[in-house]
Amino acid sequence: MSGSLLGRIAIDHRPLRHAAYRRMWVGNGVAFIGVQVTTVAVAVQMDAITHSPAWNGWLGLAGLVPLVVFALWGGAVADAVDRRRVILVGSVLAWVVTLALVGQALAGVRSPVLLLVLVAVQSAAFAVVSPTRGAIIPRLVPVGLVPAANTLNFTAGSVASVAGPIAAGAVLGSGGYAAAYGVDAVLFTVSLWAAFTLPPLPPGERTVRPDLRSVLAGLAFMARRPLLWLSFVLDLVAMQAMPRALFPVLARTEFGGGGAAGWLYSAIALGAAVGGLCSGWVARVRRQGVALVVAIACWGLSVAAAGLAHQLWLAVVLLAVGGVADLVSGVYRQTILQLTAPDELRGRLQGVFTAVVAGGPRLGDLRAGLMATAFTPRISWVGGGLAVAAAVVVLGLAFPVLRRYRPSGHDDRPVDAQPAAVPDASG
Template sequence: MDAGERSSDSTTTDDGPRYGRPAPGTGDGPPRRGWRRWAMDTRPLRRPAYRRLWASTVVTAVGSQLTAVAVPKQIYDITGSSAWVGYAGLAGLVPMVVFALWGGAVADAVDRRKLLLVTNTGIAVTSLLFWLQAVAGLESVAVLIVLLALQQAFFGLNSPARTASIARLVPAEELAAANALGSTVMQTGLVVGPLLAGALIPVIGLGELYLIDALALCVTVRAVVRLPALPPLTGAVKRRAGVRQIAEGFRYISGHKVLLLSFLADIVAMVLGMPRALFPQLAAETYAPWGEGLALGLLFAAIPVGAVLGGLFSGTFSRARRHGLMVIGAVVAWGVAVTGFGLSRDLWLAVVFLAAAGVADMVSMVFRGAILLSAATDEMRGRMQGVFTVVVAGGPRLADVLHGTAGAAFGPRAAVAGGGLLVVAVMLVLAAAVPALRRYRV
């Protein structure tokens, strides 16, 4: 990579013992052999601070999905309208985007541990308020939308600080493994959480789902309390967190090709190749002989299940050094798998292709996240993660509009297959035109 794109604090400038790092050359142990080479790389869990942060994620990954299911369910029960569910989603997206960008600047200006304490407490309080309104029987869509917007604002502030902190808790060579551990937990939550919510709603009701989420967030707050202080490395220099600092983050991205290409890779994969908006139509038409309900459930579950499997067997790829090539290969593999899904008439073959796409997505998430943490300096990591949060949240929603329109014009299978082919073509053109990403090594 170019000298201007190298992090100034990658592995040797941080205070290792203070942030849970081992002394150089220690702690890695002998190379793993046999099946262990394929199993998930758990080296980051040897770092006590990272282990606390990760353990809290295990709990909240499922708990957050309980609220994610309960809110639209309650809104639909009150209104009987899917349109209101969609409006609520938009009401949550806007503050999340705004506060993620601002939260990235804040994370670069303050002690990230303190910011995590404030924001996790805020998320827990909003979950408690969700529970109180359900117990009180308010049945007010306005209250639900306000609480959802507030919770997503706290999430927007929280996410950049949480992810940017990882680079201070593990050494650079373990960033990919740490991202694999975190991403696998989150994807597992996407599978287990909704299933658990569906099973619990008839038994305990919606209100108690909010309460369970609030209690799970208390575990997160306790874990954050036990983290080391994570102040800006420039210590005595006081920073602000305003529009100017946010703009500096975008200028930083535009001046560092590796970072810019990592964002573009995700936009290409998600906007052109995420076909979820067409799942209902495909389930009703192409895969109807297997049962529309079964087909729809399998289509929605296949990608996160594939991602979880990819994470569980991430031992080999999480140790790779050429992170740029891994991102390029993963995005191309995603495009190929989506194309195969679009061409498949057999439901089970379609599920296999979507699961393969999930594995590719996991690889892409792991290495894009590692690049953002290793190629950016610490004073910019929060802002990079803020932009990353916006891209991850916004890309699939843009894809819903694009694929829904294309599906109506050309048919769902043609739209899906065409999107997958576009992903492959555009990613290969970008990789050929800008060599910085394919040359990047940790």
């Protein structure tokens, strides 16, 4: 009995039986740890060079703008050429940029502008590759395993979000910037290996040119599918509860400073990682539209409750609960996109997904900061969470397509061989 219960609760690892997906999962998971190491190292190096927080603000902008622009274009490219080639070219470019970071650190170059340029190019490469990696999932695993594959991906990313900064602190303390970037370069070779071993993934019969017209065609398709654009709206709404811009001030004023900020920053990712390991039930939920609304409401309420906590341990626990809810909502949003979009449009819509996922938290940071200035950090934190919970319930009630959505395929056929995956998706 206990073994059967554990099997239903533990993360569904069946997608790992498919060799191509397994290699990509391992490669991306390992590489993302290195990406996190570089993210911390670049910020620390920029601060050491400039002694100005403004330059680290410019780093965020240098990463965001190419990510949004090239994610949309990269999605169009993914629909026009062999997706294996897109992943290979983009991955090699990102690896070369990492080697350039190693080189400038070894040479002792102290140029904040060079760091901005390298971060921008690396972000552009990631933006091209990321939509393609999402678009190929339904071609690597059976349709019934797509939610489980997405859960594995989100869980690996959450683990890396915890392990990467910890590793960065250790490496920076003992070996410096060049060593940190070198760790990223070495780990990224695993992702390159995974990309080289992918089978050919040519576009379908209805190929397009990767230009503005094809991008607009993808956006037009999304506009005609309420379920699709609602999934993006829900993501943007959910991220308005993100309280991370408030962590430094509340760590200093409410939780005693020191390592409190680190615990607050890592709590959501820790919760998502633990939630992923206990996510065997996620793919078995049939009413996934309702589950998506409930998950985002739980995320908002958990964040609001954490904002009311006056003990650090309680705030961390509540944020971790929110991280579990955020993982679940992310899995369902990604699955809706992958099973609703036809293969010839999946890359472009994954590009929109990448842009939304990148921009949403930054808009949340802006909301939190402005609201904290107008009121107080506590009001901003709690108010953001409560507003998100209320807004997502209103959206769920206002749009029946969310309540009706159920994935149609749970067999072993590839998703491209399935009938329409989303009954009533057109609203």
